[in-house]
Amino acid sequence: MPVYNSDVAEIFNQVADLLEIEGANRYRVRAYRDAARTIATMSRNVSDMVEEDEDLTELHGIGEDLAGKIKEIVGTGDLEQLEEIEQRTPPALATLLEVEGLGPKRVKKIYEELEVTSVEELKEAAEEDEIRDLYGLGPKTEDKVLEDVERWSAVEERTRRDVAEERVEPLLTYLRDLEGVRRAEAAGSYRRKKETVGDLDVLAISGKGGDVIAQFVAYEDVEEIVSEGETRSTVVFRSGLHVDLRVVEEGSYGAALLYFTGSKQHNITLRNIALEQDLKVNEYGVWDTSGDPEEPEQVAGETEEEIYGLFDLPWIPPELREDRGEVAAARRGDLPNLITLDDVRGDLQMHTKASDGRGSLREMAEAARDLGHEYVAITDHSGYIGVTQGLEADELAERMDEIDEMNEAMGDVRILKGVEVDVLEDGSLDLPDDVLEKLDVVVFAIHSHFDLSADKQTERIIRAMDNPNVHILAHPTSRQIGKRSAYDVDMGRVMDAALERGCFLEVNAQPDRLDLDDLHCKMAKERGLKVAISTDAHTQDELRFLRYGVGQARRGWLEAGDVLNARSWDDLRDLLER
DNA sequence: GCCGTTTTCGGCCCGACTGTTTTCAGTCG
Numbered sequence: 213m214p215v216y217n218s219d220v221a222e223i224f225n226q227v228a229d230l231l232e233i234e235g236a237n238r239y240r241v242r243a244y245r246d247a248a249r250t251i252a253t254m255s256r257n258v259s260d261m262v263e264e265d266e267d268l269t270e271l272h273g274i275g276e277d278l279a280g281k282i283k284e285i286v287g288t289g290d291l292e293q294l295e296e297i298e299q300r301t302p303p304a305l306a307t308l309l310e311v312e313g314l315g316p317k318r319v320k321k322i323y324e325e326l327e328v329t330s331v332e333e334l335k336e337a338a339e340e341d342e343i344r345d346l347y348g349l350g351p352k353t354e355d356k357v358l359e360d361v362e363r364w365s366a367v368e369e370r371t372r373r374d375v376a377e378e379r380v381e382p383l384l385t386y387l388r389d390l391e392g393v394r395r396a397e398a399a400g401s402y403r404r405k406k407e408t409v410g411d412l413d414v415l416a417i418s419g420k421g422g423d424v425i426a427q428f429v430a431y432e433d434v435e436e437i438v439s440e441g442e443t444r445s446t447v448v449f450r451s452g453l454h455v456d457l458r459v460v461e462e463g464s465y466g467a468a469l470l471y472f473t474g475s476k477q478h479n480i481t482l483r484n485i486a487l488e489q490d491l492k493v494n495e496y497g498v499w500d501t502s503g504d505p506e507e508p509e510q511v512a513g514e515t516e517e518e519i520y521g522l523f524d525l526p527w528i529p530p531e532l533r534e535d536r537g538e539v540a541a542a543r544r545g546d547l548p549n550l551i552t553l554d555d556v557r558g559d560l561q562m563h564t565k566a567s568d569g570r571g572s573l574r575e576m577a578e579a580a581r582d583l584g585h586e587y588v589a590i591t592d593h594s595g596y597i598g599v600t601q602g603l604e605a606d607e608l609a610e611r612m613d614e615i616d617e618m619n620e621a622m623g624d625v626r627i628l629k630g631v632e633v634d635v636l637e638d639g640s641l642d643l644p645d646d647v648l649e650k651l652d653v654v655v656f657a658i659h660s661h662f663d664l665s666a667d668k669q670t671e672r673i674i675r676a677m678d679n680p681n682v683h684i685l686a687h688p689t690s691r692q693i694g695k696r697s698a699y700d701v702d703m704g705r706v707m708d709a710a711l712e713r714g715c716f717l718e719v720n721a722q723p724d725r726l727d728l729d730d731l732h733c734k735m736a737k738e739r740g741l742k743v744a745i746s747t748d749a750h751t752q753d754e755l756r757f758l759r760y761g762v763g764q765a766r767r768g769w770l771e772a773g774d775v776l777n778a779r780s781w782d783d784l785r786d787l788l789e790r
Numbered sequence: 791g792c793c794g795t796t797t798t799c800g801g802c803c804c805g806a807c808t809g810t811t812t813t814c815a816g817t818c819g
Contacts (some may be wrong), residue, residue: 239802243791275792313808315817350810400819411819439807446818447805456819460805474802476819481805488795494804 405763477535511557721761733768
């Protein structure tokens, strides 16, 4: 059985949770979490590294001990240490840590004094008013626990980026219009352009915190006020989205923006650099601690650029702030020049009424032209999947004539002849070669048999790429955020095969797909494999989804040169020759 | 448990808020 990075990370996180409840040294606990994170976010497969006998201690946060444990997990699928811990401490206690207001200390207390080991028992204990009698806890904590447990199953944990966007932008407008507010921005994972956000972090500059907070909690979308202080408040929107507002003074704006944008790990890395220079970074600024430690002197804080500059670093774009090597790259002067929406010159996947889209050929082309695109590929579905009413070969031929006429009529945007052809279970394609070879762009996709083994799925995709007529693998893992997980596939092999055959992978910009994800984008870049950022639009409005795809590509360190459709049609056409 | 242009030992980010306290621990981000 293959051991994936996520398996190793999960075991380490479980060890960390249980050790923490047992009251182990917090830095030891953190070491397990750091290691889990390193393994989970690296683009290589750790079991490959073990197999090739590479030195695991080269990895950040992995020393001799954890390297040995990784080898054990890769070899056996389990960790003996975890089994031993689970003899002492019930594994389900780790789940209780996820309940709001419960940390390791309280979980330990509730377990030891009330023998609670599961969420169900926790709920019962709270309903029997047993929690409030414990020393250090009280009725409010008990109520909060009960409320959170009851809400748990109903609420989805993270909010998709587009859904968050719909609520953030009006809130920012509201805040900016308040008296005394000079700026308001969303920070956090939203600013880092993550595909989903947990809580939403919003920052406002104002001299008078209390007033702004009072107006914030009175905002129309607020359903519940979780906390309300002088400079900080947390509320829950009607949609269930948690929103944090922090109010800071102008001189601290850059420091606060940096701090609340995160990621946490990025900030920790910066703070450690600061410590080497006798500087302290907090959300109010950067402070020189070499003089009187009681009264440090503020040396920066108004802008992010100024703060990075103190550490001899260029400003690092928020999308890169994930502690995935961006600080080291910045130090070397080696930060990528990230692709922007303006760099994109066309769109290589969209649908019309001819299959499951809503706009006509002309409507889609005109909408794309209005966005400034130089070219668009019309890629209606092939016939295999009944629900999407795909095109048969003869219909596709008619379509090509139509496109020729439209190109002559319009002139200001080039319409490319394309298709999104289905890959059948055995890796063959749903349209004959003599049809495919006449097209400018052949997008190929998996829409069925998601449950094949990783080996079979990988072989299936590679076999499809063996056909010299295909160009771009659409939504390469077929995951749908919050709905369907990626199918099992060896993405490294798929990428290598694409590179050998002159094929490309897509970053599908639909906000519920964003597939390839950020780590896969980075993986492609490291191999020198180019990607297309395509909207897969089914309506004219969806052509604007490009911004989500660009956001994901930026998180994956991609530059204009890594992206097919950041090229002119002439250059792109050369690349599509196989 | 990890790590090192001070260090192989002694550190490991730091402040706000809440609820429970009677001066602060626990949790959170």
